Amino acid sequence: MASATGAAGAAVVPFVPPGGRCLRASERNMLEGIVTAIVYGAVSAEVGLLVNERIVIDALVPNSTVAALGLKPGGRAVALIKPSFITLIDDVPGLALSARNLIGGTVVNVLTGPVEAECVLDIGEGRELTVLVTSHSARALELEAGRQILASFKASHIIVCALDG
Structure with missing residues (x-):
């Protein structure tokens, strides 16, 4: 994932949504990884993200958002953590x-x-x-x-x- 450094060393990551306008995020904790599994619940899914060989992050994501983002095992994603x-x-x-x-x-x-x-x-x-x-x-x-x-x-x-x- 390409990133630049903004003020005070905060990473700035470009994001291009539909329509081509670029957004940038100020979040410092951006961990890129591979989706390992998605376990669906009634409202949200638990999404596993392999960051490196010893770290897997589990995130709760609304089912509708999993579908909208096209998340699937083997896909690439970024976890943002305040x-x-x-x-x-x-x-x-x-x-x-x-x-x-x-x-x-x-x-x-x-x-x-x-x-x-x-x-x-x-x-x-x-x-x-x-x-x-x-x-x-x-x-x-x-x-x-x-x-x-x-x-x-x-x-x-x-x-x-x-x-x-």
Whole structure:
């Protein structure tokens, strides 16, 4: 997926909808992958997206949207995840979560302000995940470069975009 860097290092990805006008997204967490499976429910489907050999993201997508986007196993898609929708947690044996997605990463950078902190995680194969937490949480988790941490987010907090071709 081609992307450019906008202000403050945010990725900007062009999107051309029907009609040919180009849209760009400011979301920093854009993870491209291959659709592995689609399991339909009454209203929404669970869409599996293989990001790399160790990460599969599960997203909840309305059935009508799955059809409108033409999502199918083997197709390419992008998961958009807002940084404030991600929770950081210590790797605790036996920890049970309701969030469907759990990704391990290494802290690359932490920018801490008086209220909020931005943490960038290396999740492997050149991919990063940006997370926003309170400054208090950043201190409590002792976030610093090199620290191993888990990122967790709900399947319903993901926007899925289909890629052509």
